[in-house]
Amino acid sequence: MKRSKRFAIVAAVAAVAAAVALTGCSSDGNTDAPESDAAATTTLNAAADSAAALTGAAVVLDIEGSLQGVNASKVEADVATKPKVVGEGTATLTMGDKSVSAPFVYVDDHMYANVDDKGYLDYGDGRSIYDVSKILDADKGVPFVLRSIEGAKEDGTENIDGVETTKITGTVPAKDLSGLTGASPEAKGLDSTIPVTVWITKDGENNVARVLAQPAEGASMTITLSDWGKTVTAEKPADVKSPSVKPTTAPKSGEPTRQPVG
Template sequence: MKRSKRFAIVAAVAAVAAAVALTGCSSDDGSKDAPASDANATATLNSAADAAAALTGAKVVLDIQGSLQGVNASKVEADVATKPKVAAEGTATLKMGDKSSSAPFVYVDDHMYANIDDKGYIDYGDGRSIYDVSKILDAEKGVPFILRNITGAKEDGSETIDGVETTKITGTVAAKDLSGLTGASPEAKGLESDIPVTVWVTKDGKNNVARVLAEPAEGASMTINLSEWGKTVDAKKPADVKSPSAKPTTAPKSGEPTRQPVG
């Protein structure tokens, strides 16, 4: 065999070996590296997460456009306290069939009491059937957690929100990490993707979160506006809480409640 031919074969073998070595160094599950985050954006998000986790109270306005499985409210506007226990008082706009209903609610002692269609306050347990307000500022599942898990974070200019100048930051977050706010089970199918998210952080040195915008599903968005950071909230259980009756023997018509309050 001629020397030039042997050299070509050796070179080819070396190239194959190098390719195998490179393949072995890559991820076995085929996952791609997460996009790099800007250092300044990451620092701002971490400071904002610390500020949100330390909040004792705030005004929260949650607005949902489109349909999210597991969320029956299209809007929640409430004063939310985090310490010594989570408490909230406000109004939820509920989707009931082809109509909407505005319901005042109070969340105290891990129970949500709501007055839907002026039928009287009923105990809705943990409130998940309406919206679990206890998760919004939760350090393990809510806004602080989301901020710490954003990848590919980039600063995208400044914006004024409700008269407050903010830094706008874009990035993505794993759908399963957003499940605490969307109400979806972290093990549900379809939560393997990354979700676009935008955060606005105040530029007053306090690094408070003014707004979080995510798009958890196609054609659906979730916006959380925070203001009055550190607000004192004094929510109390309604004086007259009615007990729900037994489930009806026949299926209710669209938009009708599944239970009627009784005295």
């Protein structure tokens, strides 16, 4: 056999061997994510379907620590998803050194909130307080997060507000939790994974009773759902004040730094 032909055969064999080696490495890389228990996966998928089908629920959001995308430390609301997303409740905000309770209404894609008893203002989509429309959103909210959980394991049963539930632990990619945390797509750390625990009712309805995640070091987000399927109605407040603006001249000591428009 001529030298050039032998060289071509050797090169071809080497190429095949390299391809096999690369394929093996790629396969190993795909197994980095921990496997989920079959029972846990079945329960999570059923719960995701139930959450996506919800027409309304009572929601309590609790934030411990500081999350960049969330300005509220607590939100208590009744939220409906169909025919349109509406909500009504109270957000607890930290303003300076005091905690402020702000009643709000979410209707027609706008959040109207009465912060510090100054009258209702239009806060747009509400992200500056908390975007309640995302909680039950099938593509960004609780249903989506349930389908994104990796390494899901059943961890016994617990009673949540008088309801027996199955507890499931796992992790979720940070980017898949950004719809609930309000994190910007450009935020740092979205390539990491986040510990998450969920509690699913054992009554056959597979409703989500609670979701607990740790989106940042020293911070946690807990979403508790109840009154699944409740009817919720909300109307725009009758007297919505105009937003405030900066004064045209520098305020003197003790004068407000914002002035009402109109």
